[in-house]
């Protein structure tokens with residue numbers, strides 16, 4: 614295995630299944646669409662961060678940490694999966710959440726408390742990471758900082774392993790995919806998948822649908838994470854920015870703002886193939902995929918794999934908007 618000489622802790626259920634979405638394909642009159650179910654990685658409702666955390670948490674333990682500190686938005690799936698990983702490993706989790714406590718504690722935020730994490734809100738401040746780290750040290754703890762989305766070289770290793778898992782499934786089942794479509798936020802997922810595909814010589818177009826950034830900003834985030842991640846598996850790789858496939862046409866009103874395209878994608882996937890998407894990431898990515906199919910960017914005779922990164926735990930926070938007009 615590409616990552617076998619690196620510290621890793623088992624946290625998830627792997628391999629995750631791959632299956633087809635036949636009714637969605639039919640409804641779009643488009644290509645065959647398959648889905649990689651990383652919403653089924655386990656660990657307190659799962660998601661893509663479980664893959665990253667298998668490496669991040671192993672590094673934390675190796676460095677003698679007893680506490681993990683990480684950062685995210687109120688409905689962050691990443692901080693919830695970090696809280697879950699910490700609980701499983703008997704570590705403390707301190708979650709730095711931007712802004713003020715929400716009026717209604719629901720979705721991922723509710724799970725953070727159930728999982729026993731400590732939640733610190735930034736209020737008006739933009740960055741309190743160093744304060745929190747220092748306070749932890751003063752209390753006698755050994756804190757380990759996991760960056761936003763666990764999107765660094767270590768976290769991205771999880772998706773190198775994920776790509777290796779996929780390639781195994783492709784070979785075993787004789788599948789062929791032209792495109793891999795996924796949501797891209799802090800970019801570690803796309804970076805790791807690119808490294809894995811390159812290392813294995815697997816030819817597939819890895820297309821990120823951005824949830825929060827322009828194409829240029831995203832490419833500039835993916836490349837350095839990918840290059841540093843490649844070094845961890847002993848490879849020198851270059852990722853020219855223009856070769857990183859990134860779509861920023863689906864940002865709508867901005868990060869975590871669900872609009873009509875996300876709503877249509879969520880409704881189609883759920884009602885046609887019982888696939889639950891989330892309003893922030895996979896709903897937006899599926900809206901992008903639907904549009905790329907309608908525009909013919911993705912051809913009818915091509916085959917697409919949609920990488921489902923999880924996120925449905927945030928759904929209750931959007932219940933009112935999802936019910937509007939029904």
Ligand SMILES: *Cc1c(COP(=O)(O)O)cnc(C)c1O
Pocket residue numbers: 660661662689690691762764796797798799800801802803891894895922923924
């Ligand atoms: C974090 C997250 C992503 C984005 O992954 P990055 O590695 O941050 O780009 C996509 N989908 C869901 C559900 C997530 O929680």
